Amino acid sequence: MAEKLLMRALAGETLPVPPAWMMRQAGRYLPEYRATREKAGDFLSLCYTPDLAAEVTLQPIRRFGFDAAILFADILLVPQALGADLWFVTGEGPRLEPVDDHRKVALLKRGEDVHETLSPIYETVRILSRELPSDVALIGFAGAPWTVATYMIAGRGTPDQGPAHAFKDGDSAAFEMLMARITEATIEYLSAQVEAGAEVVKLFDSWAGSLKGDDFQRYAVDPAKRIIAELKARHPELPVIAFPREAGEGYVGFAKATGADCVALDNSVTPEWGAEHVQVDGCVQGNLAPTHMVTGGQALVDEVRHIRDAFSGGPHVFNLGHGITPDADPENVALMLETLRAG
Ligand SMILES: Cc1c2[nH]c(c1CCC(=O)O)Cc1[nH]c(c(CCC(=O)O)c1C)Cc1[nH]c(c(CCC(=O)O)c1C)Cc1[nH]c(c(C)c1CCC(=O)O)C2
Numbered sequence: 001m002a003e004k005l006l007m008r009a010l011a012g013e014t015l016p017v018p019p020a021w022m023m024r025q026a027g028r029y030l031p032e033y034r035a036t037r038e039k040a041g042d043f044l045s046l047c048y049t050p051d052l053a054a055e056v057t058l059q060p061i062r063r064f065g066f067d068a069a070i071l072f073a074d075i076l077l078v079p080q081a082l083g084a085d086l087w088f089v090t091g092e093g094p095r096l097e098p099v100d101d102h103r104k105v106a107l108l109k110r111g112e113d114v115h116e117t118l119s120p121i122y123e124t125v126r127i128l129s130r131e132l133p134s135d136v137a138l139i140g141f142a143g144a145p146w147t148v149a150t151y152m153i154a155g156r157g158t159p160d161q162g163p164a165h166a167f168k169d170g171d172s173a174a175f176e177m178l179m180a181r182i183t184e185a186t187i188e189y190l191s192a193q194v195e196a197g198a199e200v201v202k203l204f205d206s207w208a209g210s211l212k213g214d215d216f217q218r219y220a221v222d223p224a225k226r227i228i229a230e231l232k233a234r235h236p237e238l239p240v241i242a243f244p245r246e247a248g249e250g251y252v253g254f255a256k257a258t259g260a261d262c263v264a265l266d267n268s269v270t271p272e273w274g275a276e277h278v279q280v281d282g283c284v285q286g287n288l289a290p291t292h293m294v295t296g297g298q299a300l301v302d303e304v305r306h307i308r309d310a311f312s313g314g315p316h317v318f319n320l321g322h323g324i325t326p327d328a329d330p331e332n333v334a335l336m337l338e339t340l341r342a343g
Pocket residue numbers: 022023024025026027028037043070071072073074075076092093094141143157204206323
């Protein structure tokens with residue numbers, strides 16, 4: 001069988017039709033997701049029940065025929081595995097026991113100890129690698145250390161990552177220790193996903209855009225570089241997608257600086273800019289605005305063609321610029337794929 005389209009694009013091949021998948025493709029906009037989540041009881045039980053997590057991973061593949069499946073889990077399972085209590089408040093989002101001083105950081109678990117909590121996730125990956133259609137690639141993932149740290153320090157999502165910036169600037173030794181603990185755990189977690197059958201991994205740095213100047217190098221580039229180097233030492237063929245969301249100028253040279261095989265772009269940059277400044281170094285992923293999945297129509301069709309054409313000169317993985325939202329219409333997802341593949 002010819003190699004999977006996603007693997008070919010990540011290896012640097014320019015394809016006539018790019019492979020496509022969507023961030024948060026298994027999610028609340030799908031009635032079948034909501035039904036399975038109900039069966040699990042709540043979001044975290046869904047993440048930790050391998051049969052059900054595999055089921056929701058497969059739902060968008062069956063319904064739409066994406067070229068890749070992304071493991072169903074969450075970036076906040078790593079803090080939980082490190083020992084910080086995690087829960088989700090319906091309609092509000094995640095809550096964690098804050099890790100906001102030196103003592104609490106020192107009490108976190110180390111590296112390989114995270115497997116105890118995370119082993120159900122590896123079982124989900126094993127089920128998926130058996131059950132996915134042979135032409136669909138399986139993507140594993142984790143949060144990048146800075147983004148994970150922002151939730152751990154504040155104990156919740158924050159609009160400007162203020163508590164994390166204050167901790168970084170106020171107690172840099174404790175902050176560096178926290179970043180190191182998350183980095184170690186992330187290497188172990190992603191490596192175990194690969195051993196279980198993930199073919200690609202993606203690092204989500206959703207809040208990279210709030211790191212300015214030297215901080216971007218130290219807390220977005222350097223940890224990604226370390227994680228990627230260690231993963232590639234253990235798994236030399238493994239492609240890695242990095243997503244330093246809203247990095248702006250920081251996207252330029254990010255692949256070279258970190259060793260990532262593909263850089264995912266959010267929709268604050270134009271595809272023309274991305275082609276000129278980022279795709280010159282290799283594969284890019286992105287970058288349709290998620291709002292098109294709500295509004296649809298001719299604007300969606302035009303924008304899918306625009307993005308496809310702008311990136312047609314090099315390796316490209318078609319995706320949204322951020323996750324699909326719960327108010328999206330599944331019909332628009334089908335229209336997006338049909339437009340993309342119609343040439
Ligand atoms: C920051 C972040 C989180 N989680 C994630 C990120 C990075 C990407 C991004 O910036 O969106 C990543 C993530 N979260 C989820 C996945 C699964 C795979 C996928 O389909 O993309 C992935 C890759 C499932 C999820 N993670 C979450 C849901 C919704 C939970 C539900 O069913 O109620 C899903 C499907 C919950 C979650 N998880 C998180 C938040 C802030 C929330 C609450 C907000 C929300 O509800 O959308 C943390």
